[in-house]
Amino acid sequence: MSNKLILGTVQFGLAYGVNNSAGQVTVEQSSAILEHAYTNGVTSLDTASSYGNSELVIGNYLGKNPGKNFNIITKFSNQVDCGSSLESSLQKLRSDKISSILFHSFSHYAENKHALDFFIRKYKDVNVATIGVSVYTNEELEQLAQDDRINVVQLPFNILDNHVLRSEAVLELKSRGKTIHTRSAFLQGLIFMDDEKIPVKLSPLKEPLNLIKQLCDEHRLDIGHLALQYVLQKDYIDGVLIGVDSVTQLKQNLKWSEITIQQEVFRTIDTILIEDLNLLNPSTW
Numbered sequence: 647m648s649n650k651l652i653l654g655t656v657q658f659g660l661a662y663g664v665n666n667s668a669g670q671v672t673v674e675q676s677s678a679i680l681e682h683a684y685t686n687g688v689t690s691l692d693t694a695s696s697y698g699n700s701e702l703v704i705g706n707y708l709g710k711n712p713g714k715n716f717n718i719i720t721k722f723s724n725q726v727d728c729g730s731s732l733e734s735s736l737q738k739l740r741s742d743k744i745s746s747i748l749f750h751s752f753s754h755y756a757e758n759k760h761a762l763d764f765f766i767r768k769y770k771d772v773n774v775a776t777i778g779v780s781v782y783t784n785e786e787l788e789q790l791a792q793d794d795r796i797n798v799v800q801l802p803f804n805i806l807d808n809h810v811l812r813s814e815a816v817l818e819l820k821s822r823g824k825t826i827h828t829r830s831a832f833l834q835g836l837i838f839m840d841d842e843k844i845p846v847k848l849s850p851l852k853e854p855l856n857l858i859k860q861l862c863d864e865h866r867l868d869i870g871h872l873a874l875q876y877v878l879q880k881d882y883i884d885g886v887l888i889g890v891d892s893v894t895q896l897k898q899n900l901k902w903s904e905i906t907i908q909q910e911v912f913r914t915i916d917t918i919l920i921e922d923l924n925l926l927n928p929s930t931w
């Protein structure tokens with residue numbers, strides 16, 4: 647299962663996460679996480695020009711470890727044109743090729759799609775294997791199905807933002823040959839938070855999370871294990887991004903990624919529906 651895992655690296659460049667008390671991961675910790683990931687078969691990374699110094703931290707590691715051939719996914723900057731954004735990322739990553747470059751949002755894709763043909767002619771076969779878009783909503787997923795130049799779509803998908811809400815739109819994209827990557831498997835760490843620490847504006851999520859915690863107790867499962875397998879076990883998902891703040895968390899997640907869970911448990915999760923979808927969109931938290 648772990649070959650579906652993609653290591654998210656916003657944590658290397660910014661103090662990130664709803665449950666983060668330790669701040670930004672240090673350069674030394676980031677290198678240790680990259681080392682452990684690569685050695686254990688997690689050879690794809692997700693980064694972005696807007697993740698603070700994440701690309702530089704990765705480039706610094708790759709400079710010292712030239713044999714580590716990670717597949718790197720990065721994202722266009724909103725501020726500059728697509729070509730110079732790519733060139734800046736390649737420089738920071740100390741690489742001449744990446745596996746994918748994504749528009750960081752649907753609106754950035756919509757504003758720049760007129761320039762895609764030029765970008766593809768100039769850069770695609772030389773520096774970039776595939777082009778994608780990172781999205782939040784199903785409406786955005788539906789619109790991307792129509793664009794053959796887009797190869798990869800990244801979306802949130804987890805035990806709350808789930809199969810019932812997402813699968814139809816995702817299956818349509820799959821039928822058009824697109825690769826599906828998901829993020830937010832742990833809702834930025836929210837699923838691990840004690841009830842009393844959950845921010846007030848997210849308090850409507852306490853009840854559904856408690857139902858899931860009860861389910862975990864009944865089946866003697868860790869909630870992180872359930873959350874990870876819920877996503878990994880979906881055949882229509884090709885890659886699952888996870889963020890970690892330490893080698894310890896990565897080791898735990900790798901263990902969880904090896905042990906599958908009965909589908910029956912997932913069917914119970916799919917009966918839990920969140921009405922206010924804003925609660926599932928970390929960009930509005």
Ligand SMILES: NC(=O)c1ccc[n+]([C@@H]2O[C@H](COP(=O)([O-])OP(=O)(O)OC[C@H]3O[C@@H](n4cnc5c(N)ncnc54)[C@H](OP(=O)(O)O)[C@@H]3O)[C@@H](O)[C@H]2O)c1
Pocket residue numbers: 653654655656657662663664665666667692693750780781800829830831832833834835836838870887888889890891894895896898899
């Ligand atoms: N395209 C986009 O718009 C976009 C947006 C956001 C993120 N991303 C990408 O997705 C990656 C993952 O971010 P995400 O938001 O999806 O995060 P996530 O994977 O849902 O949650 C990651 C957080 O969960 C906690 N965690 C992870 N493993 C744990 C364990 N075993 N035990 C306890 N806590 C654990 C850690 O936070 P604490 O320890 O701090 O609690 C960690 O930072 C990012 O690195 C980034 O590359 C992309």
